[in-house]
Amino acid sequence: MKTRDRILTASLALFNEEGVSGLSAVDIAAALGISPGHLYYYFKGKAEIVSTLFTAYEAELALVLDGAAAAIAKPDADLTTMEIQLRILLEETHDMRFLFRETGALVAAFPDLAPRFRRVMSAQYGCVVDMLTALAARKKLKAKAKLIDALARQVVLGLSFKLLQLDLEGDAGAPRARVARAAGRLAATARRAVLAAFATTGLAP
Amino acid sequence: MKTRDRILTASLALFNEEGVSGLSAVDIAAALGISPGHLYYYFKGKAEIVSTLFTAYEAELALVLDGAAAAIAKPDADLTTMEIQLRILLEETHDMRFLFRETGALVAAFPDLAPRFRRVMSAQYGCVVDMLTALAARKKLKAKAKLIDALARQVVLGLSFKLLQLDLEGDAGAPRARVARAAGRLAATARRAVLAAFATTGLAP
Known part of the structure; x- marks a missing residue:
């Protein structure tokens, strides 16, 4: 190396x-x-190392978001497809977890990170909205634009901080298991909201 | 003083x-x-100052959670009541925002904070579950236990990190306005999920 x-x-x-x-x-x-x-x-110095690591994270994330767009475009894509993509996105967060464990302090110390965090969250939000919208269009879930917006905002918050919350909750499992658990919990809100809507219409989810 | x-x-x-x-x-x-x-x-030293501030936060939070329990017990309590209580909880986060801007680093430096964060999140989760359950019992929203659990987990994540996310998104409004915005967004997921369910049954929310 x-x-x-x-x-x-x-x-x-x-x-x-x-x-x-x-x-x-x-x-x-x-x-x-x-x-x-x-x-x-x-x-x-340290700022340039952090910035270079962030560049690598952005490049990785771009690949993963492209992968998510391709996965959700397949005809048999469903809520499980979205959960798998959320898991892959959370793997990226896990790999770069230092960014999310002292986010505020990092942005204060290295102000050029702020717009870059913003772009990352915006790209993730767009991807999650596209996934939910695609599933709604194919009747895999029942959600209008405003529900999709609210769910997507929650999911993006979770992509950044759900693993940290599991840390704080004392979840001491193996990293891969924790990532899977966090992805499951993020998908759960969408899934439960959708199931609640379906339950009242009698449609199969 | x-x-x-x-x-x-x-x-x-x-x-x-x-x-x-x-x-x-x-x-x-x-x-x-x-x-x-x-x-x-x-x-x-610094550890004892941080710990003492955390003790004050715990005491404040206990009062606010008691207040939320009292508010939701009133016969005319509805989703707006919950949004107001979320706003008050977020004011507490805002007042102690240093805790949530470098959470991971703080817990690493001061390990006794970890179980205390856990208790805070657990108390908030219990409060949000109780509010959602009370509203469901009085037909102010339609949600079963599993949806309530998923929504409450998302809300608790937001109570810790939604203000930080707004910071990162470049939301530079006045603190009170930002707290109100964050509370509105947190309530939105529950509200939209609920409205989606209501929309399919024709019940008025």
Whole structure:
């Protein structure tokens, strides 16, 4: 692995493990066994490392959102398809969990992250609205635009913070199991709301 | 104001403004124009200040949750009653917003906060379930236990992180207006889900 990639990989692991606030670029260099000068040759400091990791996250997310659009376009797509896509989106959050465990502090320290977080949430919102709208159009769920908007906003909130909430609730399971649990809970609101609507019409969901 | 209270008030303002990670007890003493020794006479350090502020938050929250229980018990309580109570709960989050802007980092730094966050979320969940259940029992909304559980989990997630999400979305309105907006959005999911159910039965919500 090239030194630049080693620095990014080690930084991500350290940030996810110990948080960003308490770590300096010098700490990262020490963990890698390289000199601070060597690290500064590749990155001007912690802000540039965080920004570069965020760029990688944006690229990953773009792929996952494209994948979700393709999955929901298939003729047999249903609520389970959406739950699987939410799980994949939550895997991305999990991989970059340092971003969501001290979000406010990070944005205060690195203000250029704010518009980038905004774009990420906006892209996720658009994707979730498209999934719900596609399912509604094919009678896989019964929801008008305003319900879809409200559900999508809740799901996007969950994509950022549901895993942190599970942490706080003391959910100590394996990461993959926790991601699956969070995705199930996010899909549950849509599913239950939909089932409630279906239950009153007698349509099979 | 007594020195101990002055320290707590100044600490809360500084934490909400600048975050916890970047501040030391010495910084807090400097902001107050007192010596670090003077501050240490009242608090052993930052952890004890954070813990004491959390205790005040717990006490406030207990009052608000009691108030919500009383409000929803009134015969004319409806979805608007719940929205008002959510707004009051979100005011509490806003007042203590430092806790939710770097939650993961705080819990890592001060592990005794984890079970306390858990109790707070659990109490909020119980309150929201009770409100939704009371409204359902009086036919103000149509939702079975599983939908109520899913909605309540989403609302509790929002009580912690919806204001942070609005920050990230660049919502720069006045604090009170932002709290009202967040409460409206939290209530919207329940309201829309409920309206969807009502729309199919023809009952007036």
